[in-house]
Amino acid sequence: xxxxxxxxxxxxxxxxxxxxxxxxxxxxxxxxxxxxxxxxxxxxxxxxxxxxxxxxxxxxxxxxxxxxxxxxxxxxxxxxxxxxxxxxxxxxxxxxxxxxxxxxxxxxxxxxxxxxxxxxxxxxxxxxxxxxxxxxxxxxxxxxxxxxxxxxxxxxxxxxxxxxxxxxxxxxxxxxxxxxxxxxxxxxxxxxxxxxxxxxxxxxxxxxxxxxxxxxxxxxxxxxxxxxxxxxxxxxxxxxxxxxxxxxxxxxxxxxxxxxxxxxxxxxxxxxxxxxxxxxxxxxxxxxxxxxxxxxxxxxxxxxxxxxxxxxxxxxxxxxxxxxxxxxxxxxxxxxxxxxxxxxxxxxxxxxxxxxxxxxxxxxxxxxxxxxxxxxxxxxxxxxxxxxxxxxxxxxxxxxxxxxxxxxxxxxxxxxxxxxxxxxxxxxxxxxxxxxxxxxxxxxxxxxxxxxxxxxxxxxxxxxxxxxxxxxxxxxxxxxxxxxxxxxxxxxxxxxxxxxxxxxxxxxxxxxxxxxxxxxxxxxxxxxxxxxxxxxxxxxxxxxxxxxxxxxxxxxxxxxxxxxxxxxxxxxxxxxxxxxxxxxxxxxxxxxxxxxxxxxxxxxxxxxxxxxxxxxxxxxxxxxxxxxxxxxxxxxxxxxxxxxxxxxxxxxxxxxxxxxxxxxxxxxxxxxxxxxxxxxxxxxxxxxxxxxxxxxxxxxxxxxxxxxxxxxxxxxxxxxxxxxxxxx
DNA sequence: AGGTTAGTAATTTTT
DNA sequence: TTACTAACCT
Numbered sequence: 221x222x223x224x225x226x227x228x229x230x231x232x233x234x235x236x237x238x239x240x241x242x243x244x245x246x247x248x249x250x251x252x253x254x255x256x257x258x259x260x261x262x263x264x265x266x267x268x269x270x271x272x273x274x275x276x277x278x279x280x281x282x283x284x285x286x287x288x289x290x291x292x293x294x295x296x297x298x299x300x301x302x303x304x305x306x307x308x309x310x311x312x313x314x315x316x317x318x319x320x321x322x323x324x325x326x327x328x329x330x331x332x333x334x335x336x337x338x339x340x341x342x343x344x345x346x347x348x349x350x351x352x353x354x355x356x357x358x359x360x361x362x363x364x365x366x367x368x369x370x371x372x373x374x375x376x377x378x379x380x381x382x383x384x385x386x387x388x389x390x391x392x393x394x395x396x397x398x399x400x401x402x403x404x405x406x407x408x409x410x411x412x413x414x415x416x417x418x419x420x421x422x423x424x425x426x427x428x429x430x431x432x433x434x435x436x437x438x439x440x441x442x443x444x445x446x447x448x449x450x451x452x453x454x455x456x457x458x459x460x461x462x463x464x465x466x467x468x469x470x471x472x473x474x475x476x477x478x479x480x481x482x483x484x485x486x487x488x489x490x491x492x493x494x495x496x497x498x499x500x501x502x503x504x505x506x507x508x509x510x511x512x513x514x515x516x517x518x519x520x521x522x523x524x525x526x527x528x529x530x531x532x533x534x535x536x537x538x539x540x541x542x543x544x545x546x547x548x549x550x551x552x553x554x555x556x557x558x559x560x561x562x563x564x565x566x567x568x569x570x571x572x573x574x575x576x577x578x579x580x581x582x583x584x585x586x587x588x589x590x591x592x593x594x595x596x597x598x599x600x601x602x603x604x605x606x607x608x609x610x611x612x613x614x615x616x617x618x619x620x621x622x623x624x625x626x627x628x629x630x631x632x633x634x635x636x637x638x639x640x641x642x643x644x645x646x647x648x649x650x651x652x653x654x655x656x657x658x659x660x661x662x663x664x665x666x667x668x669x670x671x672x673x674x675x676x677x678x679x680x681x682x683x684x685x686x687x688x689x690x691x692x693x694x695x696x697x698x699x700x701x702x703x704x705x706x707x708x709x710x711x712x713x714x715x716x717x718x719x720x721x722x723x724x725x726x727x728x729x730x731x732x733x734x735x736x737x738x739x740x741x742x743x744x745x746x747x748x749x750x751x752x753x754x755x756x757x758x759x760x761x762x763x764x765x766x767x768x769x770x771x772x773x774x775x776x777x778x779x780x781x782x783x784x785x786x787x788x789x790x791x792x793x794x795x796x797x798x799x800x801x802x803x804x805x806x807x808x809x810x811x812x813x814x815x816x817x818x819x820x821x822x823x824x825x826x827x828x829x830x831x832x833x834x835x836x837x838x839x840x841x842x843x844x845x846x847x848x849x850x851x852x853x854x855x856x857x858x859x860x861x862x863x864x865x866x867x868x869x870x871x872x873x874x875x876x877x878x879x880x881x882x883x884x885x886x887x888x889x890x891x892x893x894x895x896x897x898x899x900x901x902x903x904x905x906x907x908x909x910x911x912x913x914x915x916x917x918x919x920x921x922x923x924x925x926x927x928x929x930x931x932x933x934x935x936x937x938x939x940x941x942x943x944x945x946x947x948x
Numbered sequence: 949a950g951g952t953t954a955g956t957a958a959t960t961t962t963t
Numbered sequence: 964t965t966a967c968t969a970a971c972c973t
Contacts, residue, residue, distance in 0.1 A: 583964090
């Protein structure tokens with residue numbers, strides 16, 4: 221009966237059983253944070269303290285939300301209905317739909333993604349005659365987002381919070397941007413939090429409803445909350461104070477996005493008498509890895525104080541390797557060879573990952589992996605809904621839902637190409653502004669009044685008639701049929717069928733996937749929320765591949781073997797972080813390093829190169845200060861000392877960037893054996909139809925061991941390694 | 949209207 | 964180095 225409690229250690233158990241009153245759980249990396257959170261959730265339900273619908277559980281990512289949902293279901297034996305479990309944004313969207321009228325929206329408002337936000341802001345700036353070359357829209361977007369992160373609508377931006385951007389007009393532009401959002405009945409991501417917080421603040425009756433509803437509040441990754449999220453939580457928790465926040469100040473790596481670690485300190489202040497539980501027993505990593513990580517993070521000041529200890533009694537484990545190399549190509553070679561060797565020793569590639577500071581670093585690894593045929597997977601990049609074809613399709617769907625969505629209209633009015641050019645669109649804008657009607661209505665007026673001629677006129681008329689038809693169809697035949705029909709009739713799918721680029725087939729696949737996903741939803745509106753807030757990249761097969769991702773993307777993940785390349789001054793810690801945020805920036809970089817190291821269960825291999833190409837220019841670099849901060853006792857250094865000496869006597873820096881590196885290559889730092897070619901079980905026969913991620917579909921014309929000659933449909937004949945193709 | 953070319957800027961990105 | 968934008972040509 222109580223066996224779910226028996227599986228916890230004493231601290232975890234305390235965190236689970238301290239149910240009433242404010243609780244702060246400081247959970248180090250790998251100390252069972254998720255287990256505590258989910259068990260606590262289940263405990264609240266199983267002890268009859270609340271119904272599932274009376275618990276509010278907040279995460280940052282959809283993945284975390286999904287995981288919590290599954291684990292809670294597992295403990296309580298079956299899915300719980302009516303849970304308020306989700307990301308800050310998804311929960312706020314849900315709340316805002318109910319009270320949209322209180323902030324001047326209707327409940328069918330659309331949610332804009334970052335691309336739309338920027339386009340809209342740019343329009344606002346242009347309307348205000350701001351030179352967008354001198355004053356970059358993304359910079360202003362940054363200010364606006366920061367204000368929203370801090371819970372500040374335009375009228376509450378004080379002089380102290382203001383900026384001299386655009387000659388002090390930033391606030392005014394922010395207000396204009398908000399007005400446009402409202403006029404279009406749309407909200408951006410930041411608005412979801414901002415609006416709901418404003419509502420809770422200004423409408424005690426609404427707040428009371430939620431106080432009544434949510435008896436318990438659980439918060440994950442608390443160190444990543446920004447001020448408006450904190451205010452939202454505080455408002456919701458202020459009556460019963462049954463709030464439990466779980467976080468780790470040492471893993472705060474999103475301050476540049478508005479996260480404020482200070483929220484942890486604020487918590488103890490705002491909820492006097494809050495209990496604090498520390499989880500310090502780590503069950504993930506070996507003793508040397510923990511010691512290395514602890515030694516590193518100890519260099520940060522102003523920590524809440526937490527020391528990771530090995531949870532098990534096994535004190536053994538490989539030391540952390542620190543490898544010095546000549547350049548990024550050699551670094552990639554080292555990683556590929558070590559990975560291949562581990563693989564031969566029976567380890568799965570899927571249990572290994574390369575964690576880089578910047579995406580630009582991935583290229584060297586990709587090149588090497590392709591050359592030696594090591595399967596890899598890039599994690600991150602575009603999310604499903606950020607893909608061009610998905611955003612286009614969504615724009616069509618949004619227009620059905622909401623004819624006044626000008627951004628969507630602008631996006632697709634000439635997509636596929638209909639001969640509606642910039643001049644025509646500008647004329648529509650003029651009429652739209654003059655008569656205060658949406659763009660689509662302005663377009664209709666122009667057709668009726670002869671404001672457009674020839675091809676453009678016919679095309680716009682056909683498109684508008686199409687939308688009338690599709691809206692009727694939505695009533696009659698449902699949203700799935702409608703979306704599919706619309707994409708066909710508008711010529712959108714045809715556009716990609718005609719497209720000869722290798723990405724086109726994949727895009728058509730994605731569109732199909734979108735229509736498939738639509739079937740899971742009752743309404744088009746519910747689906748649109750899902751797409752913009754929740755939908756993720758489909759997991760690309762269960763194939764055994766080594767992961768390649770940024771340190772940020774790796775947070776919350778763990779691997780047996782972790783490669784940490786590029787530990788060089790300027791790259792990691794990043795020069796820009798240090799320039800912009802000084803010591804705070806440096807400390808956040810150090811936390812990032814700490815996050816990286818603590819991802820490793822069994823092995824961590826840190827490396828640094830003496831030469832690195834940045835923006836096409838060769839730079840020589842010195843090893844990261846973080847390397848010196850890892851205690852020597854837990855480290856095995858390979859090549860780094862030699863590399864440092866070599867650097868001193870290497871060519872003078874005036875030659876940097878001008879001579880090929882081979883000319884100043886040092887004496888061998890280490891010899892890497894060529895890995896044996898892994899045996900293949902499944903040969904691809906001549907004539908097989910295959911799919912390649914970069915080149916698309918093709919037919920095998922010849923086989924030379926693991927190399928295939930393939931005639932690709934869109935990109936011609938190529939020779940590729942068999943592990944990069946999938947049979948279809 | 950649409951394609952081509954020259955110029956410029958360049959972390960990290962849970963939603 | 965690449966990738967994106969704005970001016971420029973057909």
